[in-house]
Amino acid sequence: MPCEADEEEVRGVKVSREALLEVMEGESDLPPDDEMEGEKDLAQGNKMELSGLSLSYGGKKVLEDISMPIPARSITAVIGPSGCGKSSLLRCLNRMNELVDGARVEGKVYLDGEDVYAPGFDVVxxxxxxxxxxxxxxxxxxxxYENVAYGPRLYGVRQKKVLDRIVEESLRRAxxxxxxxDKLGSSxxxxSGGQQQRLCIARVLAVQPEVILLDEPCSALDPISTQRIEDLLHELKEMYTIVIVTHNMQQAARVSDFTAFITIEEQxxxxxxxxxxxxxxxxxxxxKKKTEDYITGRFG
Amino acid sequence: MTSQLCPGKMAGPAARSWAGGPVNPFKGQREAAIRWTLRICALISVVGLFLMVAFLLRESLPAWREAGFTNLFAADWNPGRGKYGILIFLVGTMAVSAGGLMLGAPLALATAIYLHAYARPAWRRVIGKGLEVLAGIPSIILGWLGFTTLVPLVRSLAGGTGMGILPASMVLAVMILPTVATIARDSLDAVPESFAEASFSMGATRWQTLRRVIIPTAWPGIAVAMILGLGRALGETMAVAMVIGPATAFPRNLTTPTHTLTTKIMLEMGESTGVHRSSLFAMALVLLALSTLLILLVRLLSRKAVQEFPGGVLTC
Structure with a gap:
């Protein structure tokens, strides 16, 4: 379980934000293989890696032979014209494509060096x-409150005090x-839309992920809300590896450290x-010429 | 479609409905005649309902006046001696309906959940069609099958005549199954896919997603499904009459003959006069009140659901 009560009591409930972050990090239930050391290494390396990834839906190829790294603790933007499969690419990273009937993935997706499509890999x-x-x-x-507590509850956290702390910390980080x-109990x-999106980010943060995938997270938001999410992403990349799909090139340029450009030859x-x-x-x-054309707005 | 037929201004809320919309572009007597014909046809249901209630009230008046409220809601039914207590039948009606719901609803819910979340398309088709057909089976057939198969079974297990609340509940369970399953499934299907996606993306299993997100979100609709099932059970006559006994006595247990409001009315309508006849109308009125109450409950639940979740998961 991500949070043990006795641990929390030892450290006290009302501690500084930094200390809380540390607690949450330390309590992660990742495999115990030298986690801290591993994290340090990864800070310079790649958190995930795609190798020869292809995706098809019911025999129709959507993505072909994609190989790229996803550097740790930075923001990678995936850009490209609509229909190029960038959202589908994102969904390959957490195997969400499996929910689609007839989806077929070839190639490999590594998370900390482990192929997530290997038989027996724990999807949950x-x-x-x-x-x-x-x-x-x-x-x-x-x-x-229940939105943010959803994940922790899923993983068996029941104690009110622990949940309270996770909810507060996640909402603060988001x-x-x-x-x-003052309205944790209301629906x-x-x-507002922007608040809802940050709530969704808080909901994800509450389970202490290592990677956060964002699928055009601002496309339904107004400019001010968008700005707030972008600021938030900047803060979050200190701790998380972030992949953001966006059709907004300015956004990609503003927030990301790395950019992947994907496109299709024709419809x-x-x-x-x-x-x-x-x-x-x-x-x-x-x-590439194609990248330049796209970025300068000659197509797409 | 709408805009083609009504080329007037279709913007704003008026665009939703033709009636009360902007100025009718097809002025003229023909249009007016059609409008009025349709209006009268549509009004028949409301007028009919009004007349029905008025008639029931009028015909039951002697019973209310001469037998009186306390006599009518007493446990003693003996028209020959001026006893018109309908409590036995009221209890019978409530017992078989509740029993039918208790047996049928879990099965219906399981069916709805399976169809919504687990069934592959082929299974979904087969079971969906099955429910449709089941919903259309005349109640006399279910009653007859109940009489020829369930009653002997109950008799061999529990002794006695094998008639009573248990076999009646079982028949009703089968009867309300398609209603409850179909409406419950519709409300499950109406939960936005994005909720399930969000849950799956956090590592939830299918069952966790159902239990923690989908079913709670669809709950008002599921409750409505059960209430409508209950309503159907409440009014069912023929199938119940064939397996309930009948006997004008409180049930001593689930397998002793008893009566319900509907079966009593059916059996005595031909041979009653005066206050006796009027008391049957009083029973009908009580039955109508019960089902009206259920409809009000449905309304209440719908309104609550809309308040809590403006997106609208309720399908009816």
Whole structure:
């Protein structure tokens, strides 16, 4: 279980935010193989890696032979014209494509060096380590509190005190606490769209993921809410590996450290990776003509 | 479609409905005649209902006046001696309906959940069609089958005549199964896919997602399904009459003959006069009140659901 009560009592309930973060980190129930050391290594390396990844739905190829790294503790943006399969790509990372009938994945997706598509790989554990925020805010029709407590409850946390702490900490990290602390018990659906999206981020943070996937998280939001989410992403990348799909190139340029550009040859052909690199490179000095065309707005 | 037929201004809330919409572009007597014909046809249901209630009230008046409220709601039924207590039948009606719901609803819910979340398309088709057919089976057939199979079974297990609340509940359970299952499934299906997605993406299993998100969200609709099932059980006559006994006595247990409001009315309507006849109308009125109460309950639940979840998961 992610949070043990006695641990919490030892450290006290009302401690500084940093201390809480530390507690939450330390209590993660990841495999115990030298976690701290591993994390340090990964800070310089790749958290995930795609190798020759192809995806088809009912025999129709959507993605073809995608190989790219996902560097740890940074933001990787996936950009490309609509219909190029960028959202599908994201869903390959936490095996959400499996929910679609007839979806077939070839190639490999590594998380900390382990192929997540290997037979016997624990999907539940994967989805817990690789959280997802969707295009349209989708809080459950429950209270603000219950939304954030959903994941921890799923993994068996029952003690009120522990849940309270996780909820508060997650909401703080999602920069939502101050706005909702007085209405934790009211319906999440009463929040504004931007607040709902941050609540969804808090809901993901509550299970202490390592990677957060965001599928056009701002496409349904107004500019101010978008700004807040982008600021939030900047803070979150200190602790998490983030992959964001966006159709908004300015957003990709603003928030991301790395950019992957995916496109299709023509309507109906599978999406391919054209270019992957540091965002500044990709945007100022693209290696491929296609990337340049897309970025300068000549197509897409 | 709408905009093609009504080329007027279709913007705003008026666009939703033709009636009360913007100025009718097809002025003229023909249109007016059609409008009025349709209006009268539509009004028949309301007028009919009004007349029905009025008639029941009028015909039951002698019973209320001469037998009186306390006599009518007493346990003693003996029209020959001026005893018109309908309590036995009221209890019988409630018992068989509740029993039918208790047996049928879990089965219906399980069916709905299976169809919603687990069934592969082929299974879904087969079971969906099965429910449709089951819903259309005339109640006399179910009653007859109950009489020829259930009653002997109950008799061999519990002794006595084998008639009573238990076999009646079993027949009613089969009868309300398609209603409850279909409506419950519709309300499960109406829960936005994005909720399930969010839950799955956090590592929840199918069952966890159902139990913690989908079923709670669909709950008002499921409750409505059960209430409508109860309503159907309440009014069922023929099938119940064939397996209930009948006997004008409180049931001593689940397998002794008794009566319900509907079966009593059916059996005595032809041979009653005066206050006796009027008391049958009083029973009908009570039955109507019961089912009206259920409909009010459905309304209440729907309103509550809309308040709690403006997205609208309720399908009826």
């Amino acid at each position: 554990g994967l989805r817990r380590r690789v959280g997802m925020v969707f295009q349209k805010p989708n809080p459950f029709p429950k209270s603000v 920069a939502l606490w101050d706005e909702v602390k 999440a659906l009463a929040l 109906g052909s599978p999406g391919r990776l054209v270019e992957f690199g540091e965002t500044e490179e990709v945007f100022t000095n693209p290696r």
